[in-house]
Amino acid sequence: MSTSPGTKGRPRADAQRNRDHILDIADRYFSEHGVSGSLDAIAKQAGVGAGTLYRHFPNREVLLAALLSARDNELESRRDAIRAESTNAASALELWLGALSDWASAFDGLPEPLRAATATGSSPLGITCQGYITTTDEFLHAAQREGSARREVRGKDLFLAALATSWVRGAAMADDFSAAALSSLSRNGWSTCAGAEASGSNGRTA
Amino acid sequence: MSTSPGTKGRPRADAQRNRDHILDIADRYFSEHGVSGSLDAIAKQAGVGAGTLYRHFPNREVLLAALLSARDNELESRRDAIRAESTNAASALELWLGALSDWASAFDGLPEPLRAATATGSSPLGITCQGYITTTDEFLHAAQREGSARREVRGKDLFLAALATSWVRGAAMADDFSAAALSSLSRNGWSTCAGAEASGSNGRTA
DNA sequence: GACAAAACGGAGAGGCTCTCCGTATGGTTT
DNA sequence: AAACCATACGGAGAGCCTCTCCGTTTTGTC
Incomplete structure (x- = not known):
């Protein structure tokens, strides 16, 4: 292959x-x-x-996929290192999301095609993403079993959140701090020690 | 003007x-x-x-800015309605972020130029964004005064998070649920009732 | 060395952004 | 109402990009 x-x-x-x-x-x-x-x-x-x-x-997407697959090893060994070194599932998940976000920052503008590929799925890039979503799910499930991650969250959502973090960091971003803020937001939210259950869907209002 | x-x-x-x-x-x-x-x-x-x-x-950006400024009234009246109707600052902030996210979904692909404009700042789009960041800051400060929002978060970060939510919803997104998940993530984080202080920066690892 | 299959390269079709400038038009002045 | 000029118009075309097509060259094999 x-x-x-x-x-x-x-x-x-x-x-x-x-x-x-x-x-x-x-x-x-x-x-x-x-x-x-x-x-x-x-x-x-x-x-x-x-x-x-x-x-x-x-096309561009195939080229990107090939480029990224050349870097697969790096991310996968990082995953292994995280698995080996982490003492608890929550920090493992956090490290993994950081790794994903770095991965998606390999080139300026990379998050955009990654998101598109995640959405449509079948392209070579989409396959790659799917694999990492699965890995994310593993880390997430572990954290959920441990009781340190919310039940209603899915791996795909965290994957997209990691892409979004990288997207915010993107390109001419004047403020490098914002990316860190977003990833912290992804972990802790902005609400003080939230009411935990938070209902299911919010967001759209109209 | x-x-x-x-x-x-x-x-x-x-x-x-x-x-x-x-x-x-x-x-x-x-x-x-x-x-x-x-x-x-x-x-x-x-x-x-x-x-x-x-x-x-x-250029395209100027056209977009003009298009959005034609919709200013809508978002601003929504802001006023939120101010008038909300009983507490936390839900006001949440509603406002939802409104922002809807606003940024007016056209497919809009979040990208908005993010770029937020970063560089001086363009007409950038001015528009800056205005809404200020509004976000107002809602946020109120929530912080109320004790329902974390101190270390900034309006700009939440603005970008709202854009990111809209970005995730973007285009061919197969899964409309993910956008809601991300905005919920932005509010509550993925960690169960977080350790509140969460230190300052995390994110980048390498 | 000869021969096909495989791969090469670059001209060119078609699409996009944006500029330039001769032409037309609105507003004003007499 | 005629003349005048600042303002605005339109579309040809320059320049860049993606992607295709096909005559030519290279490889590997017999």
Whole structure:
């Protein structure tokens, strides 16, 4: 799984080389210009034709997914470290959400496609997100069993909250403090030691 | 304030007519296509040349700001209603945040430019946001005085949280429930009846 | 070395944003 | 009402972007 060419055996050597090289350049490029940077510019920087880039990565989302999957190991080892080191499920969950939020900050503007992919689901990015939502659920369930997390919260909601944290931090954000505030908000809410049960749905009023 | 042409007296009649008409069309168009829809298409639908559109609204952000300012009354009267009807500051704050979140959902994709404008500040959109942040601060301070909101939270953070709620609700979001979950998260956090003091900063780990 | 399959590259179609400037129009003045 | 000019109009087109198509080149195999 994961090398683009069709159904059969391994890709041709030049194809593999190009693919890897494009990935390298794209990583650097997105780091500098955000996820909205020009794909053609990436092709040019990589010294390949536009056709080559688009054959390997039919659209921006697929390219992003490939880029992120190259970083999978990092996040997964962080997950393992958290599991190993944490003494209680609540702080494990908190650390994991922080890790997710950092992950989603890998490139400027990344949270947006991640949210879109989470919503639609079936794309390669969506699969990736789904996996991490599952992990989030695991941490969350543990915390719930421990009694330190609310019952009505779902992993998906916390995942989105982590994305949102990263989104707030995004781009030209003048105030780095706000992201921390939001993640603290996600943990503690703004209400003083809330009435716990808080009913089910609020939010929309009209 | 607010009619685009330069420094002097009122604009020419045709200019005013075009401006209003463009605003009408743009409102409909953004409602159907989201804030990323094509500006040229709006000009065409409005039956004016691209130049005319861009003279009145030099860029997308300015157009959005004009569109939103046409809706100012709505949000402001909602604010007044909340002030009048609420019996306690906590629920007033909650209602206000809901109103903000609805406001930011006027068009698909609106939260993004709002966030960007909040960050950079000086644009017309930024001014608008700043005003609502101030209002948020008022509601928040009242709640803090009442003892029902945490001290360390700032209006700006709650404003961004409201935008984030709307952002999560955004576009193709398969799951409308998540937005409600996030706003509840913003109020109550995920931790059971938190240890209140929660220290200052957390979030970033690496 | 010869031959197909696989991959390449870049021209170009089509769409978007935004500018520029010759033309038309409103408002004012006589 | 005619003339005048500041103001506003429209749309061609420059420049950038995404993505496709297809003639040409490269690889791997026999």
